Amino acid sequence: MSKLVTKVLATGAAVSMLTLPGLAPVVAAPSLGNGNSAEDSATSPRESAPADPDEASNDSSAGSRSASSGDAAGDEPDSGSDAQFAPEGTKVQLLNITDFHGRISEAGTQVASVVEDERAKFGTGGDNAGTAVLSTGDNIGASTYTSSSQNDTPTLDVLNAIGVQASAVGNHEFDNGLDDLTGRVSDEADFAYSAANVYDKGTENVVDGLDEYSVVEVAGVKIAVIGVVTKDTASLVSPDGIADVDFGDPTDAVNRVAEDIEELPEDERPDMTVVEAHLGASSTESLEDAEASNAEFKKLVTEADASVDAMFTGHTQLPYAFEAPVPGEPDRTRPVIEAGSYGEYVGQVTMEVDGNLDWQASGIDLIETKDKSYDSEVVDKVAGIVSDAEDKAKELGSEVSGTISEDITRASKDGKEDRGAESTLGNLVADALKEGVEETQLEEADFGITNPGGLRTDLLCDEIYNTEEKCEVTVAELNGVLPFANDHGVVTMKGEDVIGLFEEQWQPDGASRPFLHLGISDDLDVVYDSDADKGEHVESVKVDGETIDPKKDYRVATLSFLAAGGDNFTSFAKGDFEQSGLTDFETWENYFNKHQAEGKDVTPDKNERQADAAKDVIDNGDLTAELTGPKAIKPGESADFVLKTNAKSEVAGPIDVTVDLPDGYTAEAAGKSSSQSASADAPEVDAPRAEAEADAAKTISLDSIPAGESETPVTVTAPKDASGEVTVKTSLQANADGPWWDDNPLPLAHEFEATASVVDDANASAGDDGSADGSADGGNADGGAADGGNADGGDSAAGGSDGSSDADGANASADGGNADGANASADGGSADGSGSDANGSKDGGDLPRTGFETFNIVAAALALIVAGGTAITLVRRRKLPT
Helix, strand or coil: CCCEEEEECCCCCEEEEECCCCCCCEECCCEEEEEECCCCCCCCCCCCCCCCHHHCCCCCCCCCCCCCCEEECCCCCCCCCCCCCCCCCCEEEEEEECCCCCCHHHHHHHHHHHHHHHHHHHCCECCEEEEEEEECCCCCCCCCHHHHCCCCHHHHHHHHHHCCCEEECCHHHHCCCHHHHHHHHHHHCCCEEECCCEEECCCCCECCCCECEEEEEECCEEEEEEEEECCCHHHHCCHHHHCCEEECCHHHHHHHHHHHHHCCCHHHCCCEEEEEEECCCCCCCCHHHHHHHCHHHHHHHHHCCCCCCEEEECCCCCEEEEEEEECCEEEEEEEEEEECCCCCEEEEEEEEECCCCCEEEEEEEEEECCCCCCCCHHHHHHHHHHHHHHHHHHHHHCCEEEEECCCECCCEECCEECCCCCCHHHHHHHHHHHHHHHHCCCCCCCEEEECHHHCCCCECCCCCCCCCCCCEEEHHHHHHHCCCCCEEEEEEEEHHHHHHHHHCCECCCCCCCCECCCEECCCEEEEECCCCCCCCCEEEEEECCEECCCCCEEEEEEEHHHHCCHHHCHHHHHCEEEEEEEEHHHHHHHHHHHHHHCCCCECCCCCCCEEEHHHCCCCCCCEEEEEECCCEECCCCEEEEEEEEEECCCEEEEEEEEEECCCCCEEEEECCCCCCCCCCCCCCCECCCEEECCCCCCCEEEEEECCEEEEEEEEEECCCCCCEEEEEEEEEEECCCCCCCCCCCCCCCEEEEEEEEECCCHHHHCCCCCCCCCEECCEECCCCCCCCCECCCCCCCCCCCCCCEEECCEEECCCCCECCCCCCCECCECCCCCCCCCCCCCCCCCCCCCCCCCCCCCCCEEEECCCCCCEEEECCCCCCCC
């Protein structure tokens, strides 16, 4: 369809004319400080522009916006008619910002100062036509509180004052939906928003209210500015707000529009074509690395039409400046530049036209804005806008909502935010979303989930918003974390779809970030394998310690962005979303208010909630383990099953040990006797240090697994009617409450088993050959008896002082006691005769038991009795600091 385009005369009169399909406004701009004048129309003489941008008319037809060039009246040469192209040697300065995100307090006057300073230095006259000021989008959205508390109107006011003339749409321009962008935002902006690849759903018609490109004029030089946005936008904003929109391929859109521009009549054809693309590179070491880092970026750089003279990119928020070859024209290059983010840089490109009417970059730079100051009316005006916005925001946001015990942050890598790693802030927000359901009319949630991209800043003790104390958190600071005002609620979804969510952390091919680490509440424990094939990463998901049921319904507290399938978490969209009536920010604020009312700090949980099985020390070979058992065990008697480990280096604990027994069998963990020591000729074998708690009679903890070989024995007693065989299963897994953070050594349970025969002749269980030699001065063990005692199945022996001996958990019975073949019991300890080191020492020495010598348990004997096939889980109760 054709579009009505407005040309704004320097006097402020507006003239409308019908143009070819896709042609955007051709507009002139008022002057800004030491700026440039603009061509007024094809038919009227140039007149002086008003000194103040507000004096210029913004009247338009069909939603077109005016653009401002900022030229001073009378300083530029007459360009003649529209049909006249810029003469050879003409220079135009292009200044560009990207991903400003409403940082008016942090960088508003600094950006204005750089723009005004560079505009003045470049000037007009001679070959210098003047300066155009452009943006690559994300001007608004994810803003700090000064701007976000007022719907980003102050930011648009600042950009208008600086003299931004054209902008691409960024993904954040769609935060509040298409209608907000094409209505309120476009109405408040004095510059055109272009989006050549944003289509009505199912078509390639650019949506109403946005243009394929706009034309900026600088002293008669006409610059076509084509705007495109990353296709990822479809997953980066709430799907509800863009339900009727398709995001097409950016490069295809650029080439389509460039071809249309080239086919315009000569008197309507722009001199220069510039692309503002809200997409960018993820690596900046070189142009080659940049192209390899993102397929969308590479296609734009290497396949965009040769008529494109310069490219400004964004979205990845990395500063870089390259000169890239022009496709099909090996002798030409064109600038490819990204000006970082948050107003930290202003991109600067000087373009010069040659005799072939080709524009080449004669200068490329990224100008830092930090501490920049320039004396001009424009900078003063920006300062006034910012000051007024800050005053209003402080009234709204200075209230203290709570306190934090220490910094609570997003994940970071090399000093930059890392959305692919777990963070204390993400997990805390998930806790707040889950707990917040309890304050609403909705039924409680089972757990909470949030996305890393929704976290826009950290909570820092030393960050002071107004006059609050250190570690106090204000409303404004909380809003800075969650600035998008998403609806809070609960999605009811199947367990299999919850598993799907964690699989979807691996983003689709071509996504700008290959992995997005979800923040999850404390109710969840997830194990994934980062080395697994696509679709097979998730190893386990547990809810309150129980393995998730794929067919069961679960209630997931989250925000509307995710509930609609945002960030490619499409499994959410399979569930039913119930809104709580609160925003995510209100829930977040209530969480802090509740802690404040209870006099409690909000603290970060430093325990890992998602673990990577690829780091498992057993799977990667850093630890080996096996369970050995006796050859036989006699009904009604006991024998040792020993978990043997061999570690390349110490494995940090706590480690859970779980023992599964058949019906009727019981287990007992024996402590080291202080009266015994290892035999001199027994091999040195460490045992893990263990800890028992008085109020946890069924729990122990391995504090760590030492380097080298170690043994952990568990004594199993058979029921009196036992027969056949007994199979004991033992598993190792890191305790979920351990201090893990991206380094869990045993995130998955590893099972080991051993089988022993149940026989009447217990001598078969002793030693490698089925017998045990347990005689020693002072008593006999493992088949021996002292002072008239009997050892069922073994020969009696004479000698010994008092008829008893204790050997580090392998106890001999005397004074009429029984040893029942391979096992002898005294003082509550028990042992078997199956171990390879079960021979007694000579000459009155101690009886050694490998694995018992250093096995330290706080309780001397901790009975772990299991009936009816129940699992014994040896765990460590978490000890909280006092």
